[in-house]
Amino acid sequence: MNWSLTIDKALPRPLRIILRGVGQVFFCCNAVTGLIFLVALFIGSVTAGAAATVGVISSTVAAYLLGFSEDDIDAGLYGFNGTLVGPCLFLFLEHSPQLWLYVVLASILSSIVLAALMRILHPYNVPASTSPFVLTCWMFLVAVYAFDSFTRGPILPPPGIPTVVTGVGAIPAEVWFTALTKGIGEVMFADSVVVGILFLTGIAIVSWRGALMALSGAFVGVIVPMLFGANQNLIEMGLYAFNPVLTMMALGWVFLKPSGKSAVLAILAGILTVVCQAGLASFLTPIGLPTLTFPFVLVMWMFLFAAGKSKYWSGPAAK
Template sequence: MQWAVKLDMALPRPIRVIFRGVGQVFFCGNAVTGLVFLVALYIGGITAGLAATVGVVTSTITAYLLGFSEDDIDAGLYGFNGTLVGPCLFLFLENTPLLWVYVVFAAILSSVVLAALIRILTPYKIPASTSPFVLTCWMFMVAVYSFDNLSHGPVLPPPGIPETLVSADLPVAAWVSAMTDETAELWYVALTKGIAEVMFADNVLVGILFLIGIAITSLRGAFMALCGTFVGVLVPVLLGASQNLIEMGLYAFNPVLTMMAIGWVFLKPSVGTAFLALIAGILTVVCQAGLANFLTPIGLPTLTFPFVLTMWMFLFAASVSKHWSSE
């Protein structure tokens, strides 16, 4: 939207860059959208909002001090991984004063990892996306086992052997039957939280605000995000996944990012790429389930790695296809 672009450019450069960094979590390089996202995070929880703020500011300043690309910094590309690092570590690790220092170190590393991956992946025209966030958080989560003054929180999955799901909590019919008040509420909660969980927010209002923020930048982007969360609910339901995980949006946030990346950002928008995004979104659900079981023995969450892995594979494949082209 033109008014958002004009307002973005009217902001002082440091503020614009910081807000763009938050917006880039959903591929939205617009400060207005980033501001909406950050406000939504504070609404979801003060700690999450502060952690995201510390992360985005630290990772952006690090990029400036280390002399990385000015264009990339201005676009907010060195801010979004730091934005994710903060809320993630506060979700999975015990909340202590020392954790704030830990978040700062992690945000610094996320910018260094991003710069390294840009160097590696640019010749292949493949984006690093949220992979620096994933790699950094995995490292910092595992590292706490060596430090007496830091510890994992109750949300971090304990190491163990993957178990077969005996049964889904609700039958498929409960989700796809005639629309009752109960069914409508199930879908409403799952769809909105699917978008909110991209930034680890278990909150319906946050998901709605995120979607509004995306729409400010691009209606197609918002449509792809909505399709992604729908895929992330319907496909696990049909496959018989746990209702609790579905309703919390934990199967949906990766397809949200995948469908936005393939159907809007990195391939030329068309009906064909929208269809390709749909296939990628569906496969992201399967990839997430597989990676979750793969990581269970070492007690690590998948984070956004299912999205990253699926996106990379589809973009590599698209580069050798006569039917798909990059923007």
């Protein structure tokens, strides 16, 4: 929307870059949207909001000091992985003063990993997206075994053998709204209906198609696992939806030319993201790591590589 772009451009450059970095979590290069996302995070949890703020500032400043592309920094591309790193580490690890330093270091590394992956993937016109966040957080979560100052939190899956799913069944109609909105909120680890609504509002400010893809991804993340007999509690918490949300936004709005054909491809990719998430969850269970957004990254990469061989889908990778 024009009014949001006017506000975006009127903000001081450092603030604009930081807020754009937050907005880029949902592919939105807009400071107004980023502000809405950040406010939503603080509403959901002050700690999560503070951790996201520390993360986005650390990753962005690191990119600037390391001399990475000014255009990419201005677009907030070196901020969104750091935005995710902060809440992630505070969700899965016990809180301590040292954890703030841990977030800063992980956010700095996410920018370095992003620059490296951008260099590797550039010839193929495929974005790194949230893969730096995933790789960095996996390393930092595993590293806590070697440090006495850090302890795994109760939410982090304990290492073990995958077990047979329980709590299977169709979710009640009155729970659908909660599942859908939480599915959008869980992209930034927010278990909140209000946060999910605010996230969707922020996306809609930038693009109605983007918001439609996000909402459609949430529907896919509820319907498909329910049909396949996934754990009902996980569906209700939106934990099967946040990856399809990102996948469908990426393919149906951002990285392929927006059209009916790309929307169909996005739906197929969203469905397969659910299966990919279930498979990766079982694969990672023995080492006690969460899937994070890797199902989205993996499916998006495969579809974008494949789209380059198809006469039906084309469009440059933008982020």
